[in-house]
Amino acid sequence: MEQETKELRKAGLKVTHPRMRILQIFEDEEAHHLTAEDIYKRLLSHQEDIGLATVYRVLTQFEAAGIVVKHNFEGGQAVYELDRGKHHDHMIDVDSGKVIEFVSEEIERLQHEIAARHGYVIEDHSLVLYVRPKKSHK
Numbered sequence: 001m002e003q004e005t006k007e008l009r010k011a012g013l014k015v016t017h018p019r020m021r022i023l024q025i026f027e028d029e030e031a032h033h034l035t036a037e038d039i040y041k042r043l044l045s046h047q048e049d050i051g052l053a054t055v056y057r058v059l060t061q062f063e064a065a066g067i068v069v070k071h072n073f074e075g076g077q078a079v080y081e082l083d084r085g086k087h088h089d090h091m092i093d094v095d096s097g098k099v100i101e102f103v104s105e106e107i108e109r110l111q112h113e114i115a116a117r118h119g120y121v122i123e124d125h126s127l128v129l130y131v132r133p134k135k136s137h138k
Helices: 002-010 017-028 036-045 052-065 105-117
Strands: 068-071 079-082 089-093 099-102 128-131
Touching: 002 017, 017 036, 017 052, 017 079, 036 052, 052 068, 052 079
Parallel strands: 089 128
Antiparallel strands: 068 079, 089 099
């Protein structure tokens, strides 16, 4: 609870019950990528009286404050994850919608080499691979 309070204050946000609860959901969650509806359902399951509109408003505030990052993956709803400051890329299982995070130094190096070859320096980037499980051949 103390960590959440510090994060909100550091971001310049007042400590309110909805903000605290939504931040706790992100920090307690096994799945790192949540939709506003996922968060709303978790709040309902804990008998919290926080509406969906409030969830969206808080997520927008968190995004503006740099607490969460919003991703708009193709073919799906916006998902949010805590911004821990560590760069990573994503794979989306097109069958299940599962989001898999990964880090590849080799891919990072290649991206910088390609940009340099074309006379550019990368300012920021996002890599999303849309994947399907391999079929086992028996």
